[in-house]
Amino acid sequence: MARTAALKGAGTGLPVFLTAGFRLYFLAAGCFAVLSIAAWIGWLGLHAAGGAFSEAPMAMAPYLWHAHEMIYGYTVAVMAGFFLTAVPNWTGSPSARSAFVATTGLVWLAGRLAIWFSAYFDPLAVAVIDLAFIPLLGLKIGSNLLKKTQLRNVIFLGLLTAMFTGNLLMHLEWLGWTDDTAIAGTRLGLYTSAAMIVIIGGRVVPGFTRNALNRRGYSGQLPQVRPALDKIAILASVLAAVASALPVPGVVLGSLCLVAGIANGMRVAGWRGLLTWREPILWVLHLAFTFLAIAYLALAAAHLTPFLDETSALHLLAIGAVGGMTLAMMTRASLGHAGRPLIVAKPIAIAYLCVFAAALVRAFGTGFLDYFQTMYLSGALWLLGFGLYVWIYLPILAFRNSAAD
Template identity: 50%
Template sequence: MRTLFGDGFRVFFLAAGLFAVFSIALWEGWLAVHATGGLIISMPFAPAPHLWHAHEMIFGYAGAAMGGFFLTAVPNWTGAKAARHAFILAVSGLWLAGRLAVWWSGHIDPFIVAVIDLAFLPVLAAKIATQLVKRPKPQNLMFLVLLTMIWSGNLLVHLEWTGLIADGVEPGLHLGLLAVTAVIVVIGGRVTPAFTRNAMTRAGVEENLPQSFQPLDATAIASAILLPLLLVFVPSESAIGVLAIVTGLSQALRLAGWRTLWCLDKPILWSLHLGFAMLAAGYLALGLAYLGLISQVAALHLLGIGAVGGMTLAVMSRAILGHAGLPLTAPRSVALAYGLIAAAAIFRASGSIAGLDWYNIATLTSGALWIIAFAIFVSVFFPILITPRKL
């Protein structure tokens, strides 16, 4: 147990993997019952099942993945002392308490549910802030702004669930998801070209290395951060659509300079490129959706499954291998999991574009692929996460 809580990535990445399987298995079961003509009258949680599903994937799954990443990466960025066992145990307990409170929200006062569920991110952000001030850089301090945006999205959801406002759930979920994808724009935009460049250099490649252009990076990041704010505060569908397309195109142009083809025989690298490609595609689809051309639900699932699911799976698996002192080579089963997540995103998006008959097949297939992918992740990395680092 001491090993599990010794590093932030261990307990949180394990929690993310287990919750990814558990939550989608429950959602998949509910969908299957209704798709076959059955009816589930009541659930332990208060919100509608599709809202529970959306909330828990954004603030539950993504919250765990980000918790593990930041508690591990920020000390490396700043040279600050890593969080102690007691803090990791406490903050992971807050994350779990939030999941249990929302699950049993049908039997708990909604204000108590809100207090419990909203406690995790401020505690995490406060810890990160104390580490970032050791070496304050604007490009890192922006993560505190993004975490605040994610928390604000969750707050909007709970404000409606407690009856204090009439319209908080949908904008809150969108704010949360798009703030999470903005985190991926920043982190993915750093690690994808950097890890690719390092691998090419180690292989003796000296020319045509991945390139990043500061004006393009600035546009990509600024538009990704502005998009969720525009959606909440200036809900003009045409403006949101245009900005989302700008955001998607800027991500695609960044990716075009990162030598993706060189990585095709290296899953630990192409998984990052694939996740970033899904990010660009999701933003472009969202822009088209707000311009009235395709389904908004399809676009949101490209972002949620393909970008958030795909990129977090890629980053978590690489981080676990690296911090456990193991070679940075993804096992074949994990490489399969990378592909399954992208396929899950495509199936789910297509289900919202085609007719009802295909919707049920595509959605259930998407859920099954997601479950298989994260079951592989847990089965491969669980022994590593509970074992001390190899010296």
């Protein structure tokens, strides 16, 4: 009886996971991270064994399905959980009501089902269903930001618009209305996700680190924040996102990535990350941001030199930077907003390392393994990392503290 009661929101009759945006979307993102990669690895295994679906459930090429769902399924869900929690704090406006959380959650889920079973539906219906989520999220965020104008946060509306545009580019090709825009859509979504990390991470990583170091008496060794460098890093990352979807010469995109990599590397180097080694909830933020800088440099190398292929660099960005930072933010924000101490369980530290290892294996594993071995090992590491996250955070996100503790 106590466990059943714990599933209910206080006085609302709703399950607890529907009472806050971070609860629903961080839980959905974790479960989806496991399910989607398990499906992808399963498809690769079937292909490696010489098998094939007699009738694939998705209408698009499987690799495009995989890219789409990791960007516009998983990553967008994390963005929703973050923005529905952070924007009310930024603006002093009320948090999203349970009805909005539940309704938009159903829209997000409908988009996933429409994509996964797109072979059985009209492609226009699939597009309408899948494209509906980001505008709903953007309207909610925009209405809150307009109540208390904060110019530095308006950029997130532009970035959400870029995410919508990337998703639209993919659907336009699948509708047969354009040629060769799906790949541009994946790049735009991934580079835009990276730009969000450049902005949000640039605020929270040194801030959280400063607070922790002050508590530990390191007042003379606090993170260094240089506004001019921040502006260069943000401008380069946003321009790289725009360029990634346009038919620009590789030297242009590569040069923007080079500037973004150097600037973000200089930023994180001044944030005193080595002093956080005792606290996984902090060092993971520094490590994820370091992966971001390295991934930008890898992308620069892929576009400016013949020594690295773009696919490896993109996965370094997708898994190490986006995957690592989203996991870091979900684990921290869930504890803070659920009223729990900001100390992660030991299995979560292992989960962090698994995701970063998955990025390295996927990016460079073919140097010592064959393609399928690389994919299986990287996928297994990802599944272990996010499996641990779901195992530890299911009770945190789905139950009240009194029932979960």
